[in-house]
Amino acid sequence: QVQLVESGGGLVQAGGSLRLSCAASGRTFSSYAMGWFRQAPGKEREFVAAINWSGGSTSYANSVKGRFTISRDNAKNTVYLQMNFLKPEDTAVYYCAAARTVGAPTPITSYDYWGRGTQVTASS
Numbered sequence: 001q002v003q004l005v006e007s008g009g010g011l012v013q014a015g016g017s018l019r020l021s022c023a024a025s026g027r028t029f030s031s032y033a034m035g036w037f038r039q040a041p042g043k044e045r046e047f048v049a050a051i052n053w054s055g056g057s058t059s060y061a062n063s064v065k066g067r068f069t070i071s072r073d074n075a076k077n078t079v080y081l082q083m084n085f086l087k088p089e090d091t092a093v094y095y096c097a098a099a100r101t102v103g104a105p106t107p108i109t110s111y112d113y114w115g116r117g118t119q120v121t122a123s124s
Contacts (some may be wrong), residue, residue: 030074048094
């Protein structure tokens with residue numbers, strides 16, 4: 001089992017940057033694909049980015065490609081989401097998730113474990 005805790009959210013001006021972290025408990029962290037999802041008020045939770053067990057494969061939503069970068073440090077049991085050039089439409093609660101699967105899946109149904117989320121607000 002993997003337990004996940006997100007951190008690093010906050011309020012930033014449009015065009016600014018934030019780095020989210022997701023700290024995982026459990027010695028099997030490196031066996032999981034990891035993903036970031038977000039949910040804005042009144043909207044469904046949507047895929048943002050994912051990374052496979054080794055960090056060698058990544059997936060991104062078109063809306064964040066070129067601006068966000070997902071990475072992981074298995075030695076620290078941590079996955080990151082570097083968010084640059086933030087836009088107001090990026091405002092959401094961001095959730096970290098772990099998937100017991102190969103690759104870097106995009107479907108929300110691929111993920112088995114979820115953090116509680118961290119708020120990101122980008123204001124113009």
